Ligand SMILES: [Zn+2]
Protein backbone atom coordinates (compact mmCIF):
# COMPACT_ATOMS: atom_id res chain seq x y z
CA UNK A 1 0.00 0.00 0.00
CA UNK A 2 1.31 3.38 -0.95
CA UNK A 3 2.04 5.80 1.81
CA UNK A 4 -0.71 8.36 2.14
CA UNK A 5 0.09 12.05 2.21
CA UNK A 6 -1.14 12.16 5.75
CA UNK A 7 1.23 9.43 6.98
CA UNK A 8 4.11 11.09 5.21
CA UNK A 9 3.27 14.45 6.79
CA UNK A 10 2.99 12.86 10.20
CA UNK A 11 6.40 11.26 9.82
CA UNK A 12 8.02 14.57 8.93
CA UNK A 13 6.41 16.35 11.87
CA UNK A 14 7.43 13.57 14.25
CA UNK A 15 10.98 13.72 12.98
CA UNK A 16 11.27 17.47 13.45
CA UNK A 17 9.51 17.33 16.77
CA UNK A 18 12.01 14.84 18.17
CA UNK A 19 14.80 17.33 17.46
CA UNK A 20 13.21 19.98 19.65
CA UNK A 21 14.62 19.83 23.12
CA UNK A 22 13.10 22.79 24.86
CA UNK A 23 9.90 24.78 24.80
CA UNK A 24 8.68 25.58 21.34
CA UNK A 25 5.72 27.17 19.61
CA UNK A 26 3.60 25.72 16.81
CA UNK A 27 5.11 28.38 14.52
CA UNK A 28 8.66 27.26 15.31
CA UNK A 29 7.79 23.65 14.57
CA UNK A 30 6.03 24.71 11.38
CA UNK A 31 9.11 26.64 10.22
CA UNK A 32 11.20 23.48 10.51
CA UNK A 33 8.63 21.25 8.89
CA UNK A 34 8.11 23.40 5.78
CA UNK A 35 11.80 22.95 4.99
CA UNK A 36 10.97 19.28 4.41
CA UNK A 37 7.51 19.73 2.93
CA UNK A 38 6.73 23.19 1.66
CA UNK A 39 3.03 22.36 1.27
CA UNK A 40 2.49 21.71 4.92
CA UNK A 41 0.13 24.24 6.45
CA UNK A 42 0.18 25.42 10.04
CA UNK A 43 -3.32 23.96 10.54
CA UNK A 44 -1.81 20.49 10.14
CA UNK A 45 0.71 21.30 12.86
CA UNK A 46 -2.01 22.55 15.21
CA UNK A 47 -4.03 19.40 14.60
CA UNK A 48 -1.03 17.20 15.22
CA UNK A 49 -0.10 19.00 18.46
CA UNK A 50 -3.69 18.77 19.66
CA UNK A 51 -3.66 15.00 19.23
CA UNK A 52 -0.37 14.65 21.07
CA UNK A 53 -1.69 16.79 23.88
CA UNK A 54 -4.73 14.56 24.22
CA UNK A 55 -2.45 11.56 24.61
CA UNK A 56 -0.24 13.45 27.09
CA UNK A 57 2.79 13.02 24.83
CA UNK A 58 3.35 16.74 24.84
CA UNK A 59 2.61 19.40 27.42
CA UNK A 60 1.33 22.86 26.73
CA UNK A 61 1.81 26.12 28.60
CA UNK A 62 0.92 29.72 28.14
CA UNK A 63 3.81 32.17 28.07
CA UNK A 64 3.82 35.81 27.06
CA UNK A 65 0.50 35.48 25.16
CA UNK A 66 1.80 32.46 23.24
CA UNK A 67 1.20 28.76 23.56
CA UNK A 68 4.38 26.87 24.33
CA UNK A 69 4.78 23.14 23.95
CA UNK A 70 7.29 20.75 25.41
CA UNK A 71 8.00 17.05 25.11
CA UNK A 72 9.83 16.77 28.39
CA UNK A 73 9.36 19.82 30.56
CA UNK A 74 6.53 19.20 32.96
CA UNK A 75 6.23 22.67 34.36
CA UNK A 76 6.53 26.30 33.44
CA UNK A 77 6.07 29.01 36.01
CA UNK A 78 6.26 32.79 36.10
CA UNK A 79 6.80 35.55 38.58
CA UNK A 80 5.30 38.73 37.18
CA UNK A 81 6.12 42.12 38.64
CA UNK A 82 2.91 44.09 38.91
CA UNK A 83 4.83 47.34 38.99
CA UNK A 84 7.08 47.09 35.89
CA UNK A 85 5.52 44.08 34.16
CA UNK A 86 8.75 42.10 34.05
CA UNK A 87 8.31 38.34 33.86
CA UNK A 88 10.79 35.96 35.46
CA UNK A 89 10.77 32.24 34.83
CA UNK A 90 10.76 30.10 37.94
CA UNK A 91 12.23 26.69 38.40
CA UNK A 92 9.48 24.86 40.23
CA UNK A 93 10.15 21.17 40.44
CA UNK A 94 7.80 20.09 43.13
CA UNK A 95 4.18 20.81 43.91
CA UNK A 96 3.71 17.93 46.30
CA UNK A 97 1.84 20.20 48.70
CA UNK A 98 -0.76 20.79 45.97
CA UNK A 99 -1.62 17.15 45.40
CA UNK A 100 -4.08 17.06 48.26
CA UNK A 101 -6.34 19.44 46.35
CA UNK A 102 -6.47 17.21 43.28
CA UNK A 103 -8.28 13.90 43.12
CA UNK A 104 -6.96 12.89 39.68
CA UNK A 105 -3.42 12.56 38.35
CA UNK A 106 -1.21 15.57 37.72
CA UNK A 107 0.47 15.61 34.32
CA UNK A 108 2.16 18.99 34.24
CA UNK A 109 1.63 22.36 35.84
CA UNK A 110 2.05 26.08 35.41
CA UNK A 111 2.11 28.50 38.31
CA UNK A 112 1.61 32.23 37.96
CA UNK A 113 2.91 34.31 40.85
CA UNK A 114 2.50 38.08 40.98
CA UNK A 115 4.31 40.58 43.13
CA UNK A 116 6.93 43.31 43.10
CA UNK A 117 10.36 42.46 41.66
CA UNK A 118 13.60 43.09 43.56
CA UNK A 119 14.47 46.18 41.50
CA UNK A 120 11.09 47.83 41.96
CA UNK A 121 11.22 46.97 45.63
CA UNK A 122 14.64 48.56 45.96
CA UNK A 123 13.66 51.73 44.14
CA UNK A 124 10.25 51.78 45.73
CA UNK A 125 8.56 52.48 42.42
CA UNK A 126 5.23 51.09 43.45
CA UNK A 127 2.74 52.49 41.04
ZN1 LIG B 1 1.06 17.21 30.39
Ligand SMILES: [Zn+2]
Pocket residue numbers: 062063064076077078089
Ligand atom coordinates in the same frame (compact mmCIF):
# COMPACT_ATOMS: atom_id res chain seq x y z
ZN1 LIG C 1 7.11 31.56 30.24
Ligand SMILES: [Zn+2]
Pocket residue numbers: 081082083084085086116117118119120121
Ligand atom coordinates in the same frame (compact mmCIF):
# COMPACT_ATOMS: atom_id res chain seq x y z
ZN1 LIG D 1 9.42 45.38 38.71
